[in-house]
Amino acid sequence: MNNTNLGKKLVIQLDGSSGVPFYRQIIQQIEQAILAKRLLPGDKLPTIRSLAIELKINPNTIAKAYNELEIRGIVVTQVGSGTYVSDQEIDMAENERQEKIEQSVVRFLREMEALGVKRSDIPKLIEAFKEET
Amino acid sequence: MNNTNLGKKLVIQLDGSSGVPFYRQIIQQIEQAILAKRLLPGDKLPTIRSLAIELKINPNTIAKAYNELEIRGIVVTQVGSGTYVSDQEIDMAENERQEKIEQSVVRFLREMEALGVKRSDIPKLIEAFKEET
DNA sequence: AGATTTGTATTATTCATATAGTACAATACT
DNA sequence: AGTATTGTACTATATGAATAATACAAATCT
Numbered sequence: 001m002n003n004t005n006l007g008k009k010l011v012i013q014l015d016g017s018s019g020v021p022f023y024r025q026i027i028q029q030i031e032q033a034i035l036a037k038r039l040l041p042g043d044k045l046p047t048i049r050s051l052a053i054e055l056k057i058n059p060n061t062i063a064k065a066y067n068e069l070e071i072r073g074i075v076v077t078q079v080g081s082g083t084y085v086s087d088q089e090i091d092m093a094e095n096e097r098q099e100k101i102e103q104s105v106v107r108f109l110r111e112m113e114a115l116g117v118k119r120s121d122i123p124k125l126i127e128a129f130k131e132e133t
Numbered sequence: 134m135n136n137t138n139l140g141k142k143l144v145i146q147l148d149g150s151s152g153v154p155f156y157r158q159i160i161q162q163i164e165q166a167i168l169a170k171r172l173l174p175g176d177k178l179p180t181i182r183s184l185a186i187e188l189k190i191n192p193n194t195i196a197k198a199y200n201e202l203e204i205r206g207i208v209v210t211q212v213g214s215g216t217y218v219s220d221q222e223i224d225m226a227e228n229e230r231q232e233k234i235e236q237s238v239v240r241f242l243r244e245m246e247a248l249g250v251k252r253s254d255i256p257k258l259i260e261a262f263k264e265e266t
Numbered sequence: 267a268g269a270t271t272t273g274t275a276t277t278a279t280t281c282a283t284a285t286a287g288t289a290c291a292a293t294a295c296t
Numbered sequence: 297a298g299t300a301t302t303g304t305a306c307t308a309t310a311t312g313a314a315t316a317a318t319a320c321a322a323a324t325c326t
Contacts, residue, residue, distance in 0.1 A: 021152050048272075058314060064314090079273045080324060082323095083272090102262075115233055116168070154284085156283080156284085180303085213291080
């Protein structure tokens with residue numbers, strides 16, 4: 001698992017054991033940082049070369065992720081300048097948001113059940129992580 | 134997303150959009166069903182051919198998943214008979230279990246944050262899914 | 267103006283995943 | 297005994313992911 005700390009605004013961790021392609025993990029984590037307002041419009045993302053070094057992966061893999069983010073309008077890039085969070089907000093339909101919430105909760109509860117965690121213990125677990133994420 | 138319902142003991146859903154290889158999703162969901170005691174030692178898994186039809190994927194993909202589960206001792210297979218949950222328990226070290234719990238909680242909280250869900254609203258969300266998983 | 271940084275584009279290679287098809291042998295059933 | 301079911305094994309093909317290397321052009325910095 002690789003780790004990069006960029007002024008605490010964006011922390012990308014690649015999970016080699018999840019089976020999810022690296023470029024998709026990068027896309028997802030940047031998206032989540034923007035949605036959570038940890039990255040704001042106009043913020044500059046790390047350059048392709050520097051992120052590649054930090055994550056110890058190939059620059060083309062970063063470029064692939066950035067390219068897809070740009071196609072979707074989430075970031076804008078400028079040769080010679082860099083890549084920035086777009087002014088355009090990520091517009092997620094409310095029904096899509098609700099569906100993703102539901103999917104995430106269901107997956108989480110299944111994981112907890114598989115790990116033998118009682119439903120009644122879950123609020124305490126979450127409370128314990130209050131300041132840590 | 135494919136869905137298969139096998140006497141309510143094992144429900145496997147493949148998520149084509151997650152990026153996780155199908156065979157790994159199958160392994161993970163069977164493992165979780167065993168850990169959650171929805172599948173018990175001695176229970177028979179669906180045959181390779183029948184699960185392939187249910188999930189609309191190639192039997193070799195199922196065979197690959199079952200093969201890995203067998204290598205890890207989680208299931209036992211018998212040509213002509215079938216594949217069964219092993220008597221051997223999945224022994225997870227307590228520190229590994231705690232680490233997986235932590236990873237799962239952190240990922241879940243990040244997802245909720247990205248979706249704009251307030252921490253204080255999470256217990257209510259989880260409560261709403263009490264009987265649905 | 268020149269150098270540096272930045273993203274873009276391309277070609278090539280390797281590995282992983284998934285599919286398709288086929289055949290074989292062991293077990294279970296009739 | 298014969299048939300059906302089951303898992304195993306193999307070959308072949310296609311696609312996706314990731315890497316490696318290189319070169320180019322635009323923007324920024326000195």
